[in-house]
Amino acid sequence: MSERTLPRLDPNNRAYWTGGERGELMLHHCGDCDRYIHPPKPVCRYCLSENVAPKAVAKTGVVDTYTVNHQPWKPNMTVPFVLARVVLDEVPGVYLTTNVVGCDPSEVAIGDRVCMIFEQHDDVYLPMAQRVEGAE
Amino acid sequence: MTREAYVTGVGMSEIGVGLERHPLLLTTDAVKEALANAGLTIEQIDGVATYPGMSHGYPGFSPVGADDLIDTLGIKAKWYCGGGELTSQLGAVVEAALAVKAGLARHIICYRTVYEAAAMKRPDEYPMARSPRASGYNQFFAPYNAVSAVNWVAQYAMRHVHRYGLTREQLAQIALTGRANGCLNPRALVQKPLSMDEYLSARMISEPLCLFDCDRYSDASTVLIVSAGDALGDVTATPIRIASMAGSVNRHSWDQAEWMASYDTGPDLWTHTDYGPKDVDTVQLYDGFSFLTLTWLEALGFCDIGEGGRFIEGGQRIARDGELPLNTFGGQISAGRLHGFGFAHEAVVQLRGDAGERQIANSPKVAVAASGGGPLATALLLAND
Numbered sequence: 001m002s003e004r005t006l007p008r009l010d011p012n013n014r015a016y017w018t019g020g021e022r023g024e025l026m027l028h029h030c031g032d033c034d035r036y037i038h039p040p041k042p043v044c045r046y047c048l049s050e051n052v053a054p055k056a057v058a059k060t061g062v063v064d065t066y067t068v069n070h071q072p073w074k075p076n077m078t079v080p081f082v083l084a085r086v087v088l089d090e091v092p093g094v095y096l097t098t099n100v101v102g103c104d105p106s107e108v109a110i111g112d113r114v115c116m117i118f119e120q121h122d123d124v125y126l127p128m129a130q131r132v133e134g135a136e
Numbered sequence: 137m138t139r140e141a142y143v144t145g146v147g148m149s150e151i152g153v154g155l156e157r158h159p160l161l162l163t164t165d166a167v168k169e170a171l172a173n174a175g176l177t178i179e180q181i182d183g184v185a186t187y188p189g190m191s192h193g194y195p196g197f198s199p200v201g202a203d204d205l206i207d208t209l210g211i212k213a214k215w216y217c218g219g220g221e222l223t224s225q226l227g228a229v230v231e232a233a234l235a236v237k238a239g240l241a242r243h244i245i246c247y248r249t250v251y252e253a254a255a256m257k258r259p260d261e262y263p264m265a266r267s268p269r270a271s272g273y274n275q276f277f278a279p280y281n282a283v284s285a286v287n288w289v290a291q292y293a294m295r296h297v298h299r300y301g302l303t304r305e306q307l308a309q310i311a312l313t314g315r316a317n318g319c320l321n322p323r324a325l326v327q328k329p330l331s332m333d334e335y336l337s338a339r340m341i342s343e344p345l346c347l348f349d350c351d352r353y354s355d356a357s358t359v360l361i362v363s364a365g366d367a368l369g370d371v372t373a374t375p376i377r378i379a380s381m382a383g384s385v386n387r388h389s390w391d392q393a394e395w396m397a398s399y400d401t402g403p404d405l406w407t408h409t410d411y412g413p414k415d416v417d418t419v420q421l422y423d424g425f426s427f428l429t430l431t432w433l434e435a436l437g438f439c440d441i442g443e444g445g446r447f448i449e450g451g452q453r454i455a456r457d458g459e460l461p462l463n464t465f466g467g468q469i470s471a472g473r474l475h476g477f478g479f480a481h482e483a484v485v486q487l488r489g490d491a492g493e494r495q496i497a498n499s500p501k502v503a504v505a506a507s508g509g510g511p512l513a514t515a516l517l518l519a520n521d
Contacts, residue, residue: 007275008267039276039389065298067290068343073283083282083342085291085391097391099280110298126279 003076006124012040015054020118020125027091029055038094059116061088063129064095068105080105086114086129102130140365141233142375143518144243145174146481147359151323151472154257155355159199160208162357163249167209170359175372176243181211183241185362187228187248187476188220195262196255198248200357205247215240223383223401224422224508225476226516229360230381236364243367248477249357256353273389286350286425288390288510290342293427297344300442302430304344308335309451310426310462311348311469317456318466320494325354325472349426354472358481376484379502380409380517390510397513398428398506402435405504405515413437416517417500418486419460420479423467428509436504436515461486461496476507480516487520 007017012028016038019026028037030044031051037044044052066084082100098116100108114129147170149162157165171178190201202218205211215235222228225248232244255262270278282288296302311330318324330348338346368375382404387393406412413436421432430444438460439447448454454462465471465482474481483503485491506515 004281005270005278007279008269008271010271013275038392039273065291065295067287067294067345068340069281069287069290070340071284071286071342073281077281081281083280083287083291095391097276097280097282110295121279124279 004121004126006121009123012042016040017124019054019056020120020127023118024056025059025116025127026054027057027094028052036091036094057088058090060132061086061114061116063100063108063110063112063114065110066100066108068108082108084108084129086116096127098127098129100129100131107131139237139239141236141378142363142365142368143360143378143480143484144363144368144371144373144375145170145176145359145361146484147171147173148323148481149357151325151354151356151474153253153325153354155254159249159251159355159357160204162355163200163205163247164209166247166357166359167245170245170361173373174361174363176361176370178209178211180370181243181245182214183232183235183244184211184213184216184218185228185232185235185244185246186218187222187225189218191220192265194252195259195264196251196253199251200249211245213241215244223385223397224512224514226480226505226507226514227383229362229480229516230383230514232362233378233381236362239364242364243370244362245359246362247357247359248475250473250475251355252353252473254355276389276391284342285510286342286345289425289427290345292396292431293344296427296430296442296445300445302445304336305332306445306449307344307349307426307430308332309448309454310423310429311335313451313454314423314463314467314469317464317494318470321465321471324466324470325352326466326470345425345427348469351424351468351473354474356472356474358474358477360477360480360484374488374520376487377519377521378516379411379519379521380405381515382408383514385512388511393511396431396435396509397511398431398435398508399441401513401515402432402437405436405517409517411502411517411519415502416460416504417498418464418483418496418503419462420464420483420503420505421462422476422479422507422509423463423469424473424509426469429462429467431509432506436506456494456496464491464494464496479507480505480518483516483518487518
């Protein structure tokens with residue numbers, strides 16, 4: 001049993017939450033207007049086309065903003081941890097809320113380069129951000 | 137011929153933490169006070185509006201639905217609404233104003249009842265609905281333990297720190313001002329001033345927001361009676377005109393919005409009125425988290441975007457005797473989490489000169505009350521004209 005509350009999988013979100021099994025970050029993409037839709041929906045929010053399908057995108061991006069959470073909201077919650085909003089390099093108009101893992105929380109800053117990795121919990125592969133060392 | 141909408145009565149229950157009094161009775165307390173305040177009787181009420189309606193999502197979040205109140209108080213309603221899919225809490229007042237303007241009702245009870253503190257104290261009575269997995273927008277937050285709105289607001293605040301140089305000392309003025317004002321509000325939950333040292337040494341909740349940047353769960357009910365312009369003959373109190381209203385939602389998912397909805401709603405408010413920011417005598421702006429208040433000051437045009445921190449620096453400008461008195465009842469940070477309605481309540485009280493010890497000087501004529509944060513925003517311009 002995962003310590004995290006996991007998403008309930010459905011036809012719209014399954015690709016996003018399970019793509020990590022193959023190491024792929026899958027975002028809903030419109031085949032007509034070439035834009036991305038997130039959270040995933042069965043229709044494009046820009047051109048109303050139903051020609052939308054999950055597409056693997058580059059896993060690199062930048063910390064748009066973040067916070068270090070200090071409050072243990074549940075028993076057994078390990079604090080502090082970093083919550084960040086990541087903007088992906090090739091996916092304008094989409095933000096991913098995630099944790100920045102693999103570093104001390106105090107090291108994270110806006111503008112940090114990150115790469116999305118995956119953390120498996122049961123049948124779900126949570127996209128997580130990891131800082132890319134040496135890059136600015 | 138356009139009918140005007142007015143707030144003709146305001147009422148509030150006691151504000152407490154872990155109250156034993158039933159939420160329906162707290163609501164009744166506030167209704168009775170508002171009726172007496174307006175000079176109306178319950179028989180003259182023909183509409184009810186509330187946000188967010190009966191809700192079981194979070195314990196105590198909204199334990200009194202409009203159906204329940206109408207039945208309980210024997211109201212014969214020609215129009216009512218209770219729903220959470222509105223442009224935030226004061227969206228219910230907007231709905232009511234539209235209804236009286238359209239002639240669908242004459243006098244509408246608008247209310248917000250919260251019972252979150254009691255629900256936390258008595259989880260057996262108010263159990264948390266547990267679902268093993270998250271769905272809806274929560275599926276994108278819960279797995280990352282972004283479980284509180286403070287986590288979402290903090291990220292916007294951090295962006296302000298980074299882009300515009302917002303400092304903790306500047307942001308502190310929202311909490312310090314609220315707490316100073318709460319000392320003069322006999323109903324306020326916390327009636328004790330807060331010092332800068334206390335603020336700066338408080339524990340962090342979600343950086344850059346500390347404990348004192350957050351409001352506090354409370355148990356209370358707040359009522360506004362909204363009346364049609366052609367029904368003012370029924371009322372004995374000074375009617376306060378709803379001079380303008382605006383609201384917005386774009387991306388309901390908190391993390392997909394580039395800017396909070398207040399930045400759309402603020403400018404919109406001024407497009408429906410001849411008044412402008414310079415005419416405003418006091419502002420009552422949502423402070424569920426202090427940073428939201430700062431965004432409202434920018435969004436409404438009291439200062440430029442990014443200048444909010446410098447605008448409130450030192451606190452003199454937003455003090456009760458300053459040029460733009462803010463949250464004169466203490467805000468939710470001091471008075472308790474009334475969830476949006478307290479701001480409109482206080483605007484009416486100040487515009488009528490009824491605020492007692494905390495009354496601001498020079499007979500204020502125009503006030504803004506705003507609710508919401510993140511993807512939702514509602515603003516009301518209220519005038520004693």
